[in-house]
Amino acid sequence: MTTQILAQTGRPAREEEEREPSRFLFSPWHLVLIPIAVVMLIPMAWMLVTSLETLNETRHFPPVLLPHTLAPGNYAAVLQQAPFARWFVNTMIVTVATVAGNLLFCSLAGYAFARIKFFGREVVFILLLATLMIPFQVVMIPTFIIVKDLGLINTLNALIVPNLANAFGVFLLRQFFRTLPVELEEAARIDGASRLSVLFKIVLPLSGPVLATLAVITFLWTWNDFLWPLITIYSPNNMTLQLGLTTFQGTHQTATNLLMAANVMSMLPVLLLFFLAQRWFIRGIATSGLKG
Amino acid sequence: MLRVRRILESDHVAGWAFAFPAVFLIFLFGLVPVAWSALLSFQQTNLISPPKWIGLANYRALAHDPLFAQSVEHSLVYTALFVPLSVVGGLLTAVALNRNIRGIRFYRLAVFVPVVLSTIATAIMFLWLLDPNFGLVNFLLSKVGLGPYGFFDSINGALYTIVGMTVWGWIGFDVIVYLAALQGIPRTLIEAAEIDGARSWSMFRNITVPLLGPATLFLVVWSSINALQLFDEVYFLTKGGPGTATYVVVYYLYSLAFSQGIAGYAAAIAYVLLVAILALTLIQLWIGRRLVYYAS
Amino acid sequence: MARVALRNVTKQFHGGTRALDDLSLEIPDGEFLILVGPSGCGKTTALRLVAGLEKATSGTITIGDTTVNGVSPRDRDIAMVFQNYALYPHMTVYRNLGFGLRERRTPKREVDRRVREISAILGLDDLLKRRPAQLSGGQRQRVAMGRALVREPKVFLLDEPLSNLDAKLRVQMRAELKRLHAKLGITTIYVTHDQIEAMTLADRIVVMSAGQALQIGTPQEVFSRPANLFVAGFIGSPAMNLLRGKAAARGAAGTEITAGELRFTRAGVPDGEIIVGVRPDSLAPVPADAAGPAPPAHPTLDLEVDLVEPLGEQALVHGTVAGTAARSGAEEERAILAEATSRAPVTAVFPAANLPGPGDRVRIRVPPDRIYLFSAATGEAIW
Numbered sequence A: 001m002t003t004q005i006l007a008q009t010g011r012p013a014r015e016e017e018e019r020e021p022s023r024f025l026f027s028p029w030h031l032v033l034i035p036i037a038v039v040m041l042i043p044m045a046w047m048l049v050t051s052l053e054t055l056n057e058t059r060h061f062p063p064v065l066l067p068h069t070l071a072p073g074n075y076a077a078v079l080q081q082a083p084f085a086r087w088f089v090n091t092m093i094v095t096v097a098t099v100a101g102n103l104l105f106c107s108l109a110g111y112a113f114a115r116i117k118f119f120g121r122e123v124v125f126i127l128l129l130a131t132l133m134i135p136f137q138v139v140m141i142p143t144f145i146i147v148k149d150l151g152l153i154n155t156l157n158a159l160i161v162p163n164l165a166n167a168f169g170v171f172l173l174r175q176f177f178r179t180l181p182v183e184l185e186e187a188a189r190i191d192g193a194s195r196l197s198v199l200f201k202i203v204l205p206l207s208g209p210v211l212a213t214l215a216v217i218t219f220l221w222t223w224n225d226f227l228w229p230l231i232t233i234y235s236p237n238n239m240t241l242q243l244g245l246t247t248f249q250g251t252h253q254t255a256t257n258l259l260m261a262a263n264v265m266s267m268l269p270v271l272l273l274f275f276l277a278q279r280w281f282i283r284g285i286a287t288s289g290l291k292g
Numbered sequence B: 001m002l003r004v005r006r007i008l009e010s011d012h013v014a015g016w017a018f019a020f021p022a023v024f025l026i027f028l029f030g031l032v033p034v035a036w037s038a039l040l041s042f043q044q045t046n047l048i049s050p051p052k053w054i055g056l057a058n059y060r061a062l063a064h065d066p067l068f069a070q071s072v073e074h075s076l077v078y079t080a081l082f083v084p085l086s087v088v089g090g091l092l093t094a095v096a097l098n099r100n101i102r103g104i105r106f107y108r109l110a111v112f113v114p115v116v117l118s119t120i121a122t123a124i125m126f127l128w129l130l131d132p133n134f135g136l137v138n139f140l141l142s143k144v145g146l147g148p149y150g151f152f153d154s155i156n157g158a159l160y161t162i163v164g165m166t167v168w169g170w171i172g173f174d175v176i177v178y179l180a181a182l183q184g185i186p187r188t189l190i191e192a193a194e195i196d197g198a199r200s201w202s203m204f205r206n207i208t209v210p211l212l213g214p215a216t217l218f219l220v221v222w223s224s225i226n227a228l229q230l231f232d233e234v235y236f237l238t239k240g241g242p243g244t245a246t247y248v249v250v251y252y253l254y255s256l257a258f259s260q261g262i263a264g265y266a267a268a269i270a271y272v273l274l275v276a277i278l279a280l281t282l283i284q285l286w287i288g289r290r291l292v293y294y295a296s
Numbered sequence C: 001m002a003r004v005a006l007r008n009v010t011k012q013f014h015g016g017t018r019a020l021d022d023l024s025l026e027i028p029d030g031e032f033l034i035l036v037g038p039s040g041c042g043k044t045t046a047l048r049l050v051a052g053l054e055k056a057t058s059g060t061i062t063i064g065d066t067t068v069n070g071v072s073p074r075d076r077d078i079a080m081v082f083q084n085y086a087l088y089p090h091m092t093v094y095r096n097l098g099f100g101l102r103e104r105r106t107p108k109r110e111v112d113r114r115v116r117e118i119s120a121i122l123g124l125d126d127l128l129k130r131r132p133a134q135l136s137g138g139q140r141q142r143v144a145m146g147r148a149l150v151r152e153p154k155v156f157l158l159d160e161p162l163s164n165l166d167a168k169l170r171v172q173m174r175a176e177l178k179r180l181h182a183k184l185g186i187t188t189i190y191v192t193h194d195q196i197e198a199m200t201l202a203d204r205i206v207v208m209s210a211g212q213a214l215q216i217g218t219p220q221e222v223f224s225r226p227a228n229l230f231v232a233g234f235i236g237s238p239a240m241n242l243l244r245g246k247a248a249a250r251g252a253a254g255t256e257i258t259a260g261e262l263r264f265t266r267a268g269v270p271d272g273e274i275i276v277g278v279r280p281d282s283l284a285p286v287p288a289d290a291a292g293p294a295p296p297a298h299p300t301l302d303l304e305v306d307l308v309e310p311l312g313e314q315a316l317v318h319g320t321v322a323g324t325a326a327r328s329g330a331e332e333e334r335a336i337l338a339e340a341t342s343r344a345p346v347t348a349v350f351p352a353a354n355l356p357g358p359g360d361r362v363r364i365r366v367p368p369d370r371i372y373l374f375s376a377a378t379g380e381a382i383w
Helices: A014-019 A029-051 A073-081 A084-115 A121-132 A134-147 A157-163 A167-181 A184-192 A195-226 A227-232 A241-251 A256-276 A276-291 B002-008 B011-041 B057-062 B068-095 B104-115 B121-129 B135-142 B157-185 B187-196 B200-211 B215-229 B233-240 B250-258 B261-289 C045-052 C093-103 C110-121 C137-151 C167-184 C195-200 C219-224 C229-234
Strands: C004-012 C018-025 C032-036 C058-063 C078-081 C155-159 C187-192 C204-209 C214-219 C241-249 C255-260 C262-267 C272-278 C299-311 C314-322 C342-353 C361-367 C371-375
Touching: A014 B215, A014 C371, A029 A256, A029 B068, A029 B104, A029 B121, A029 B157, A029 C214, A073 A084, A084 A121, A084 A157, A084 A195, A084 A241, A084 A256, A084 B011, A121 A167, A121 B011, A134 A227, A134 B011, A134 B261, A157 A227, A157 B011, A167 A195, A167 B011, A167 B068, A167 C195, A184 A195, A195 A256, A195 A276, A195 B011, A195 B121, A227 A241, A227 B250, A241 A256, A241 B121, A241 B233, A241 B261, A256 A276, A256 B104, A256 B121, A276 B104, A276 B157, A276 C371, B002 C167, B002 C361, B057 B261, B068 B104, B068 B157, B068 B200, B068 B215, B068 B250, B068 C155, B104 B157, B121 B233, B121 C045, B157 B215, B157 B233, B187 B233, B187 C078, B187 C093, B215 B261, B233 B250, B233 C229, B250 B261, C004 C045, C018 C045, C018 C214, C032 C195, C045 C078, C045 C187, C078 C137, C078 C229, C078 C241, C093 C110, C110 C137, C137 C167, C187 C195, C204 C219, C214 C219, C214 C229, C229 C241, C229 C272, C229 C371, C241 C314, C241 C342, C255 C272, C262 C371, C299 C342
Parallel strands: C032 C187, C032 C204, C078 C155, C155 C187
Antiparallel strands: C004 C018, C004 C058, C204 C214, C241 C255, C241 C272, C255 C262, C272 C371, C299 C314, C299 C361, C314 C342
C-alpha cells in the first residue's frame, strides 16, 4: 500500500515508476531512520511483552525483556475481571452508529450546500464552519444540560446523538461534490430522477474515496473519544473502552500485565482499521492539512 | 394550489430538507451551546438547582484566582513546548522519510501508528514505560548511571513528561501533512534549483521550507489549538498533580463543573479559553499572511 | 562556452524502457543544436543526461574537455529552461534571476549588475518586483531564460520552452531566441517536437526516433537529403507523399521504377520493392493547354481531388492517385482518407488561382529530380 499521496506535478507518470529505488542495501539515511523507528515502536513493543508476562515477571527489576513463560491467560483474565467485552461492544455500537449517521447526514447536507440553491445557504454554511473553530469545552456544559434534559445521561445515546453530524464532514463532502462534473447530475434529472435518487445513485457511488476518508476519520475520533464519555457515563456497564480502561487501571493498578493486555485489546480494532485503510487515514489527514 | 405545489417542489424546500438533519444537529449541539455558555458564565449554578444571576462576578473572580493563573501558565508552557517540538520534529522526520530507500514503508508506518492510538491507551503505555520501579526507561537510564526518575510524580518534571509523551503521540500527524506537502513540490523546481547550484542545506532553506509555508502555518495553528485543550492525559495520569504542577485550563474547567458543581465559573473559564484560542489563531494567521507564500 | 559530446550513450530505465540506444553526438562550441522527434523518442532524456538530471547507463558525456558522467548538475556550469519554466513561486523576478549567482557566492554588487543587464536584454525591467504568479506566460518564459542566461553558462539547455505559449507568441519568441543566440553565442541544445521550430532555429538538427539519432545535419540537408523514410516523413510540412513501388532493371537504360500510375527511370537502383516519395510542393498541375502524354522525363499522375485547403497565396490540395500508400513511421494519427479504396492519398501545393474542386480530376506533374527513393525493407534512402 502506497503512502505516496499526491502525484507530483511537472513530470510524466512514466518516469515516476522508473525512478530507481536505491540499489544500496544501506543508505546513510538508515542511521537516522532506525533510531526514529525504534523510539516510535518501543512503547508498543514493551506493552505487548508485558501483556504476556506473569505478574512476578512484571515486578522484576531489571525488567524482563523476553519472558520465560508466556501468559496469554492474561487476556482471558481481563475479560473476566471487568466488563471488558461490554465496553468493547458499547464502543462498537456508538462508533458504528456515529459513522453511519455522519455518512448519511453529511452527505445529504453536503450535497445540498454543493448543488442546491436554497434560501440562506451561504449564511448557514458560514455558521457551520464557525462551529469548527469552537473548542469543545465551550459547548461541553450546555450540551451536557441538553443531554440531561433529554434523559440520555448514562446511556449510549448520549454519546451518539450529539455527534451524528459533524461540520467537518459536511465541509469535506461539499468540497468534494463540487469537483464532480455537474453534467452527470443534470443528465440524470433530465432523465427524470429525483434529487434524492441523483444523490444516492449517481453522486455517492462516485464518492467512494471521500466517504471512506470521512468514515475512517469519524471512526478513529469516536473510538478514541474520552472527555465526553467521561462526563456523561458513570455506570461501568455503559462505559466505552477508553473510559473503562481508566477505571480498570484504577482497580488493577499493580496488575500491570493485565492492564497491558487490556490496553492491547483496546487498540486492536483501530490498528486493524489503520492497516487496512491506511490510504484513507493518510489522505484524510493530508487533505485537511493542505486545504488548511 | 399550483403555487403551493411549486414551492414544495422548489429548490428551497429540497435544499432545506436535505440540509436540515445535519444543520439542526450541528446548530443544536454546536452553536446554541456557545450562546448558552455565555449565559452560564454570568450565573452561579451547579447544574441541579436553579441558577443565580451574578453578572460579571465570575470573570472578576478569575482575574484573582491563583489556581487559574497557574493553569494558564502551565497551558502556555505546554503549548510553547509542544508546538515547536512537534512541528519542527515533524518536518525533519518528514524530510528523512521522503526518500525511496529500502524499507521506507516500514519506517513511515512506524511513525504514523502512534497517531491512531487513543490518548488513554498512549498514557497507559507510558505510565508503565516510565514506571519508577520497573519501567524500561528507568532501567536504561540506570545503565548510564542516571535516575531513577519519578516522571509523572515529579513536581518539576511531570509537565515536561507529558510534553514528551504527547509529542511522541502526535508527531506522525505533522509528518503526514509535511510528507504530502513535500511530495507536492514539483520536481522540476528542485531540478532547477539543483542546476542553479543550490546545495542540500541551501535547497532546504531557500526552496523547501518556504514552499512548505502553508503546511507549517496549518500545523502551527492546529497544534496550538489542540495543545491549549490538553485534558485527557492530565486527568488520567496526574489529576493535575503532583500538587498543582500539571493543572491546565481544561482540567481546571472540568473539575470545577463536574467535580465541584461550580458550572457558571467553569463556563467563564471556557469562554476565556475560546477568546484566547481565537486570538492566538488570528495572530498566527496574520503573521502567516506576511511570511507565507501561497502557490497559486 | 564549450563543446559537448555524447559518445555511445545508452539509457535504460529501471522499468525496462530503453530511452537512448548507443547515441553519439558531437556538438562544437557555440552551435545551436536541436533534437527533434515524436514523443518518446528520447530527446528529453538526452537533454537531461547532459544536464546531469539523469545518469547514463553506459557511454560518456563530455562538456569542454571534462567527462561529466558522475558530476552533479550544479557543478557542470550548465543552465536549463524547463517546459513549465520552474520559476521559484515564492521569489520575485529579481530574486529568481539572481538565485543561481547567489548560490555560487557571487558578490552582491556583481549579482545586481548581471541581473539588471539580463533584465534589460530580455525586457524584464518593469517586472523585477513581481512574483511569477503575476506574470503572463510569455513573461514567465523570458524570466526562465533570463535565470539561465544570467549565469553565463557553458551550455544552454532548453526543453520545449515554447510549447506552452500561444501560436503568435511562439513565433515572436522564436525570433528572440535566434537573436539571442546570435548575440551571445552560447552552445545551445534545444529539444522540441515541432519540426518547424527545429528548421527555423537550428544550426544543425538531430532527428530522433526510439532512442536513436536517425540523421544529423543542417536544416537544409535534413530537408532535401533525408537519410531515411522516417526523416523524410517527419521533416517538412505538409509531409512527403509516399507510394509503394517496384524497381526493375532494364539494362543500359537504367532501372525502371513504377508506383501506381507513375513510371520513370533512374540509374543505380537495386531491383525489388521500393518506396517513392515526393514533397507536396514539388507537385504542380500540368497547364491545361498541354496536349498529349507528357515526355517520359516528366511523369504525371492523375489526382482525384477530395479536399482543398486555401492558404492565401497557395492552397493544399488533398486527393488520391492510383497506387498503394506507404507509411514513414512519423505519421501523427493522420486518417488515411482513401483507406477503403485501392488508391493512395496525395497532397499537393497549388497556386491559389484556378483551384480544382472536390471530385475533380487533375493531372499533376512530378519532376523526376525531386523524387526520393527509399528501400522498402530498411527505409534507407537510395541515391
